[in-house]
Amino acid sequence: xxLPARAQEPGTTTTIHTEGAGAVRRTVLPxxxxxxxxxxxxxRSAAFGIWSAVGSRDExxxxxxxxxxxxxxxxxxxxxxSALEISAAIxxxxxxxxxxxxxxxxxxxxxxxxxxLPLAVDVVSDMVAESLNRPEDVEAExxxxxxxxxxxxxxxxxxxxxxxATALYGDTPLGRPILGTExxxxxxxxxxxxxxxxxxxxxxxxxxxVAGNIDHDEVVRMVSRAFGGHLTGDAAPAAPRVGGAPVxxxxxxxxxxxxxxxxxxxxxxAGTCRTDDRRFALGVLNAALGGGMSSRLFQEIRxxxxxxxxxxxxxxxxxxxxxxxVYAGCQPAKAEEVLSICRDELGKAADESLTDEELxxxxxxxxxxxVLGLEDTGSRMSRIGKSELVYESLLPVDEVLARIEAxxxxxxxxxxxxxxxxxxxxxxxxxxxxxxxxx
Amino acid sequence: xxLPARAQEPGTTTTIHTEGAGAVRRTVLPxxxxxxxxxxxxxRSAAFGIWSAVGSRDExxxxxxxxxxxxxxxxxxxxxxSALEISAAIxxxxxxxxxxxxxxxxxxxxxxxxxxLPLAVDVVSDMVAESLNRPEDVEAExxxxxxxxxxxxxxxxxxxxxxxATALYGDTPLGRPILGTExxxxxxxxxxxxxxxxxxxxxxxxxxxVAGNIDHDEVVRMVSRAFGGHLTGDAAPAAPRVGGAPVxxxxxxxxxxxxxxxxxxxxxxAGTCRTDDRRFALGVLNAALGGGMSSRLFQEIRxxxxxxxxxxxxxxxxxxxxxxxVYAGCQPAKAEEVLSICRDELGKAADESLTDEELxxxxxxxxxxxVLGLEDTGSRMSRIGKSELVYESLLPVDEVLARIEAxxxxxxxxxxxxxxxxxxxxxxxxxxxxxxxxx
Numbered sequence: 012x013x014l015p016a017r018a019q020e021p022g023t024t025t026t027i028h029t030e031g032a033g034a035v036r037r038t039v040l041p042x043x044x045x046x047x048x049x050x051x052x053x054x055r056s057a058a059f060g061i062w063s064a065v066g067s068r069d070e071x072x073x074x075x076x077x078x079x080x081x082x083x084x085x086x087x088x089x090x091x092x093s094a095l096e097i098s099a100a101i102x103x104x105x106x107x108x109x110x111x112x113x114x115x116x117x118x119x120x121x122x123x124x125x126x127x128l129p130l131a132v133d134v135v136s137d138m139v140a141e142s143l144n145r146p147e148d149v150e151a152e153x154x155x156x157x158x159x160x161x162x163x164x165x166x167x168x169x170x171x172x173x174x175x176a177t178a179l180y181g182d183t184p185l186g187r188p189i190l191g192t193e194x195x196x197x198x199x200x201x202x203x204x205x206x207x208x209x210x211x212x213x214x215x216x217x218x219x220x221v222a223g224n225i226d227h228d229e230v231v232r233m234v235s236r237a238f239g240g241h242l243t244g245d246a247a248p249a250a251p252r253v254g255g256a257p258v259x260x261x262x263x264x265x266x267x268x269x270x271x272x273x274x275x276x277x278x279x280x281a282g283t284c285r286t287d288d289r290r291f292a293l294g295v296l297n298a299a300l301g302g303g304m305s306s307r308l309f310q311e312i313r314x315x316x317x318x319x320x321x322x323x324x325x326x327x328x329x330x331x332x333x334x335x336x337v338y339a340g341c342q343p344a345k346a347e348e349v350l351s352i353c354r355d356e357l358g359k360a361a362d363e364s365l366t367d368e369e370l371x372x373x374x375x376x377x378x379x380x381x382v383l384g385l386e387d388t389g390s391r392m393s394r395i396g397k398s399e400l401v402y403e404s405l406l407p408v409d410e411v412l413a414r415i416e417a418x419x420x421x422x423x424x425x426x427x428x429x430x431x432x433x434x435x436x437x438x439x440x441x442x443x444x445x446x447x448x449x450x
Numbered sequence: 451x452x453l454p455a456r457a458q459e460p461g462t463t464t465t466i467h468t469e470g471a472g473a474v475r476r477t478v479l480p481x482x483x484x485x486x487x488x489x490x491x492x493x494r495s496a497a498f499g500i501w502s503a504v505g506s507r508d509e510x511x512x513x514x515x516x517x518x519x520x521x522x523x524x525x526x527x528x529x530x531x532s533a534l535e536i537s538a539a540i541x542x543x544x545x546x547x548x549x550x551x552x553x554x555x556x557x558x559x560x561x562x563x564x565x566x567l568p569l570a571v572d573v574v575s576d577m578v579a580e581s582l583n584r585p586e587d588v589e590a591e592x593x594x595x596x597x598x599x600x601x602x603x604x605x606x607x608x609x610x611x612x613x614x615a616t617a618l619y620g621d622t623p624l625g626r627p628i629l630g631t632e633x634x635x636x637x638x639x640x641x642x643x644x645x646x647x648x649x650x651x652x653x654x655x656x657x658x659x660v661a662g663n664i665d666h667d668e669v670v671r672m673v674s675r676a677f678g679g680h681l682t683g684d685a686a687p688a689a690p691r692v693g694g695a696p697v698x699x700x701x702x703x704x705x706x707x708x709x710x711x712x713x714x715x716x717x718x719x720a721g722t723c724r725t726d727d728r729r730f731a732l733g734v735l736n737a738a739l740g741g742g743m744s745s746r747l748f749q750e751i752r753x754x755x756x757x758x759x760x761x762x763x764x765x766x767x768x769x770x771x772x773x774x775x776v777y778a779g780c781q782p783a784k785a786e787e788v789l790s791i792c793r794d795e796l797g798k799a800a801d802e803s804l805t806d807e808e809l810x811x812x813x814x815x816x817x818x819x820x821v822l823g824l825e826d827t828g829s830r831m832s833r834i835g836k837s838e839l840v841y842e843s844l845l846p847v848d849e850v851l852a853r854i855e856a857x858x859x860x861x862x863x864x865x866x867x868x869x870x871x872x873x874x875x876x877x878x879x880x881x882x883x884x885x886x887x888x889x
Contacts (some may be wrong), residue, residue, distance in 0.1 A: 019540030036713050052495075053492035054492075054825055055821070055825065056822055056825060058820075061884070086743070087753075093743055094743075094753050095749055095751075095753070097743075098744040098748075099744035099807075099811060100562055102737070102741075102742040102743065102744040102745075103744075103810065103811040103814040103815070103816065104814050104817050104818050105814050105815045105816065105817050105818010105820075105822065106818055107822075108743065119828040120824060122821075123818070124818060124821060124822065127818075128690055143835070150755035150756070151753065151754065151755065152756060153756065154756030154757060154761070155756045155758070155759050156757040157781075158712065158756075158757070158758050158780060158781070159451060159759040159780065161711035161712045161759075161779075161781070162607065162711075162759055162760060162779055163712045165605070165606050165607070165710045165712055165779075166604070166605045166606075166607065167603070167604050167713050168601065168605065168606075170606055179636075270709050271602045271604045272600035272601075272604050273597065273600045273601055273604055277605075286772070295880055298541070299713060302541075303537065303541040304525070304536075304541065304547065305534055305537040305538035305541040305542075305674050306541075309537075310533075310534060314526075314533050314534070314590065316589065317589070317590035317592065317593030317597075318593060318595070318597070319597055320594050320595070320597040320601055321597075321601060326750075334522060338625065340597065340600075340604075341597060342596075342597065354512070356753030357737055368538075370480045371542065372538060372541050372542040375541065375542040375543050375544050376541050376542070376544045377544065378544050378568075379543050379544010379545055379562070381543070381544075382543050382563060383493070383495055383545075383561060383562075383563065384548075385545065386495060386825070386826075386827075387825075387826070388496065388825075397677075398773075
């Protein structure tokens with residue numbers, strides 16, 4: 012059973028559904044802060060996360076990289092804790108404290124032993140709600156982020172994903188890199204970063220998600236205490252980032268001549284958006300084409316011909332758009348051959364159908380990955396937190412499994428025709444001089 | 451309680467100890483094949499691994515890379531299954547099938563839902579016991595491994611670890627890269643690979659380890675069936691790789707001029723070997739120096755000065771040697787400054803002591819990381835499998851925690867003086883021309 016999450020009033024708690032041994036419960040606090048928990052009574056740990064509905068696609072061009080920059084600065088100190096005191100508190104109990112910024116959200120989290128949950132709630136909530144964003148901290152962190160950009164540039168298997176997004180989406184919010192650019196990072200002022208924080212990090216735009224050996228009511232009490240004076244007013248939780256007009260694509264071919272050992276290649280185009288019902292069929296297609304060692308691309312490019320070590324397909328989903336892409340790293344002299352095999356396999360999958368065996372295997376892969384992932388408190392915390400931000404409602408695991416099971420060969424054929432026959436962008440990084448490649 | 455594992459006769463089963471809800475049990479099958487399991491009744495999955503006591507340090511120079519090459523070839527097919535049938539079987543149930551080769555061992559593993567354990571036992575055992583190593587498969591895989599080497603070369607943060615091992619150990623089995631070199635891979639023949647397999651992959655040199663929702667006796671039955679005719683004779687399990695004469699070090703400074711954005715640096719020297727009682731004190735020192743965000747190196751280099759994104763210290767342990775090293779990636783122009791801060795911090799830690807707070811925090815980090823890791827079937831499978839291969843006996847978790855707790859400031863000071871004051875090797879990769887660096 013799935014309750015429409017939006018209907019809930021501040022100050023009330025709902026049991027969304029029960030899954031296995033544990034229950035998923037949700038409370039809306041004053042100010043619109045949502046607390047969503049999943050109890051896992053058989054584990055001894057807890058994962059605590061705070062999700063902000065802000066990501067790099069919310070940035071104006073002049074702010075490019077601000078969401079990620081801010082994520083860094085939030086580790087630098089509050090009125091109660093220095094940067095060292097923040098990290099030392101979690102290190103002392105052997106927990107993991109970290110954060111990541113995506114195009115549509117930002118997450119701060121800690122994974123700790125269950126007895127250390129009160130500490131994690133206090134530290135992470137303090138970081139997110141009470142950050143000082145001092146000018147000297149913003150300055151020191153600027154150097155760190157520039158080095159993060161340089162590190163990304165030094166790893167072509169990483170760089171190519173950012174370059175591909177730009178090749179597909181152009182100079183748009185979805186096409187720009189999450190890290191920003193050297194120029195945009197150098198141009199961002201402390202006031203701009205701080206203003207971004209004050210404006211966007213408000214209780215109604217935040218979701219607290221917790222999974223593990225926890226009690227929902229206790230978590231709500233701890234979070235209420237930690238957020239203190241911020242929890243006032245009757246603001247409703249922000250609506251999820253759903254739908255919107257389709258994002259226009261302008262797929263291009265981008266070839267970057269670089270002195271590397273391998274040619275790194277991504278070929279891809281539009282996939283499905285996050286709420287598209289066809290995402291399960293695309294998941295099966297992705298599994299069959301390049302999702303595992305038994306997939307067509309792995310078999311053709313690596314097993315039979317030994318042309319690549321790393322070859323895979325992948326999907327990315329956003330509110331109103333998505334990506335289906337294929338990556339391969341190979342000898343520069345073999346780039347055309349590898350690309351030609353990729354095109355052949357994409358073409359075959361669009362023209363013909365999967366086999367019954369591939370359909371069943373693809374479903375098994377999605378099912379197994381989902382169920383195996385549920386043993387981890389961090390994965391459960393992410394699932395419920397992200398769902399709260401970006402979906403209208405949380406799909407229970409059983410319903411996800413049923414949707415996977417319901418996918419037919421016709422469903423896969425239909426999405427393959429649309430996705431694989433559409434315009435494709437191509438990115439190649441390697442010592443390829445001025446060789447021409449065509450998507 | 452810890453039983454000396456070596457005392458056990460083939461055909462018998464011992465309960466090594468019980469931990470939490472589950473028990474660790476061990477059976478020696480005819481031929482000397484060991485089966486060690488840990489039951490975790492609250493999970494729904496199982497991790498199944500087969501460990502071989504063979505790694506890159508067992509290779510003669512002419513065989514460099516053979517252990518890892520063989521690991522790849524074992525996925526290519528048996529009398530009963532093609533490469534596709536091996537991967538498809540595990541993909542169909544959504545499991546993870548993979549392998550890795552280290553300097554002292556090689557592991558093949560699958561993580562699956564508990565109900566799929568019989569399948570995993572059958573497939574992974576078949577791969578390891580019945581590999582055909584056909585000439586055409588060895589040829590196809592040669593290209594894959596060359597691309598794996600090229601991919602490693604394209605990621606300087608990865609490459610530098612291999613270069614550092616060579617700078618520290620020279621052209622010795624521990625100093626040579628696990629992947630081999632282009633030349634050694636090109637020179638390895640099918641007969642050489644197959645001979646290596648026939649000679650080294652014998653039941654007495656293998657350990658089967660399983661963790662999850664499993665029953666020991668059932669696992670033993672499944673493994674006995676899967677290994678079939680190989681399980682004959684009264685060979686005793688191979689002795690663990692313990693001790694030996696200390697490995698002579700010849701620490702050098704290696705500077706590789708390369709067109710990257712960052713300078714990548716590792717400075718380090720001898721750590722402790724795997725069975726050295728001082729390894730727990732070195733673990734605390736490592737945590738305090740560069741093991742987390744609250745560590746001295748992170749604070750000095752990243753938090754205060756913004757000079758690096760990635761900066762950490764690490765340890766590696768082998769039977770008779772070990773590494774303690776520090777990595778940083780920074781602007782090439784700042785390499786000397788970063789190196790100087792690293793040296794200062796290592797010097798201070800060797801001359802002075804940690805604070806009481808750092809000691810307690812370091813212990814907390816080791817304790818938490820250990821306990822949090824125990825929720826994962828894969829981590830548990832690795833712990834018991836690796837212990838069986840490389841230790842005289844399996845230390846129960848409680849005993850590991852007690853050893854961590856027992857570390858004193860004096861212990862840390864003693865190991866710091868020895869490790870940090872010894873001769874250091876230095877590796878720098880980046881656009882540094884012929885600048886000179888000194889370890």
